[in-house]
Amino acid sequence: MRTLRKTFLPALLLTALTGASLHAQIPAVTASAPSQQATSTQTDSPRYLNIGDHAPVLQSAKWLKGTPVPQFEKGKLYVVEFWATWCGPCKENIPHLTEMARKYKDKVSIIGVDIWENAKPGEGDPMTRVTKFVRDKGSVMDYIVAADGADDTIANTWMKAAGEQGIPCSFIVDKEGNVVWIGHPAKMQNALEQVVAGTYDPAPLKQERETHLQLLRPVEEAMTARNYPAAIERIEKAIAKQPSLFVPLAYTYLTALFHADEKKGMAVARKILTEENSGGKPQPGAYQMIGSLFATEPDLSPAAYRFGVEVLDEALRQWPKDYMYSMMKASIFFHQGDKAQALHLAKGALSEAQSSPQKSPEAIALIKKYIAQYETAK
Numbered sequence: 001m002r003t004l005r006k007t008f009l010p011a012l013l014l015t016a017l018t019g020a021s022l023h024a025q026i027p028a029v030t031a032s033a034p035s036q037q038a039t040s041t042q043t044d045s046p047r048y049l050n051i052g053d054h055a056p057v058l059q060s061a062k063w064l065k066g067t068p069v070p071q072f073e074k075g076k077l078y079v080v081e082f083w084a085t086w087c088g089p090c091k092e093n094i095p096h097l098t099e100m101a102r103k104y105k106d107k108v109s110i111i112g113v114d115i116w117e118n119a120k121p122g123e124g125d126p127m128t129r130v131t132k133f134v135r136d137k138g139s140v141m142d143y144i145v146a147a148d149g150a151d152d153t154i155a156n157t158w159m160k161a162a163g164e165q166g167i168p169c170s171f172i173v174d175k176e177g178n179v180v181w182i183g184h185p186a187k188m189q190n191a192l193e194q195v196v197a198g199t200y201d202p203a204p205l206k207q208e209r210e211t212h213l214q215l216l217r218p219v220e221e222a223m224t225a226r227n228y229p230a231a232i233e234r235i236e237k238a239i240a241k242q243p244s245l246f247v248p249l250a251y252t253y254l255t256a257l258f259h260a261d262e263k264k265g266m267a268v269a270r271k272i273l274t275e276e277n278s279g280g281k282p283q284p285g286a287y288q289m290i291g292s293l294f295a296t297e298p299d300l301s302p303a304a305y306r307f308g309v310e311v312l313d314e315a316l317r318q319w320p321k322d323y324m325y326s327m328m329k330a331s332i333f334f335h336q337g338d339k340a341q342a343l344h345l346a347k348g349a350l351s352e353a354q355s356s357p358q359k360s361p362e363a364i365a366l367i368k369k370y371i372a373q374y375e376t377a378k
Helices: 009-018 088-103 127-140 153-160 189-197 203-224 228-241 243-260 262-276 284-296 302-318 323-335 339-355 361-376
Strands: 062-065 077-083 108-114 144-147 169-173 179-183
Touching: 062 127, 077 088, 077 153, 077 189, 088 108, 088 127, 127 144, 169 189, 179 189, 179 203, 203 228, 203 243, 228 243, 243 262, 243 284, 262 284, 262 302, 284 302, 284 323, 302 323, 323 339, 323 361, 339 361
Parallel strands: 077 108, 108 144
Antiparallel strands: 062 144, 077 169, 169 179
């Protein structure tokens, strides 16, 4: 289970409501990807991080626990895991990391690096919260812990450079200081055991990731540049070459279409909904993904937003008590300047959330946050 870095309410709220990440519904390549270069050194071409590449240094990290590792020593093995205090799956994985640190003591150094922390209203420096979190965990978090700075230097040189936007995410660094494995920590055990034993072959994973980079990097670059026609062309070429990419690229494809060819976007969205619901029982996943797009994108046409409301109304007829859809509608109306309707829907969603049997304090707090935003907007 992974949580994507997503800054607007629907994705965060969906994670809070379902206890799951959007990783299966919203791909790693998104329009909201950061625009900085992938390394701290500015070059004409982005620097990509793949299997076999030398691991970036962690010199800019703030070290919170254990012996600092500003550079990787030759002859030593490391696991670098990226996490955040707001990421539920990351927090669930802390005991597992502690278990690994104890199991591989004197063989592998486990390093947890906190990234993507944003200050809460009135909080000031979020590092105070991160430091307290680590301190309060005590022996439950029994490994080396560091934190990235506000400029995201480490997140950019590792996560963004590797095309990873979901956390937790782990990197294994071998005795030569090279990255030999990248992925979700739940899938790391076998690879780590082989790396420790000296029997691991990184070639298959390297080839797999290179294939994806060749197909997906051009899409990411077009989306970052907001060149939506180019993104559409590249996505369609990628899907034609590798049809299995349609699902992970669906959100990005629709985002580009609704900016550049909304008629086709509506047709593709309808096709997705029809196929997802073909079994006779409506499936919420497609509605969540499509609704989140309209709630997240602030610069679509009135016709596109009308279509988004239509889709969400369909979802609400199927799941009338699901306040997430109401909050997505609120976001759409807020994008269009209809503050009164946005507040009406958001307050209704708050009431539903507070009376829900599966009450989520995190979801309620998020809804209140956006109600406050709507009320103070000019």
